[in-house]
Amino acid sequence: MRPEAHNDVDERELALLDAVRREVQRMRNGLTCHEVCAALAQQFPRMVVHARGTFNCFDHSWLVTRNGNIIDPYPWACASGPLLLVGWAPMWSSLYREKIHEGGVPAADSG
Secondary structure (H helix, E strand, O other): OOOHHHHHOOHHHHHHHHHHHHHHHHOOOOOOHHHHHHHHHHHOOOOEEEEEEEEOOEEEEEEEEOOOOEEEOOOOOOOOOOEEEOOOOHHHHHHEEEEEEEOOOOOOOOO
16 A cells, blocks of 8 residues: 555655665664764765754654655654654644754755
């Protein structure tokens, strides 16, 4: 089954999510979400930025793609690993409250 939200996602972002999953699996245990996101933002600098703020009420980090979607490589209370959250829907913006971008803005989509 292919989720309906999948139709709204750029294929390059799906490939990026797969690459993020592979990199997270290679990382050592015990890293914080902030360390994971900082490392991934350095690895994929033209694709994502490291955003930091709160998730619900907890200090948290995640990635923002150049299309404005969220990749959360270290989601709260989730055993399935990195998530791709499509669009900046009210439900996401009420949970992911961004305070700062660390590392600038991702490069504009060239293709």
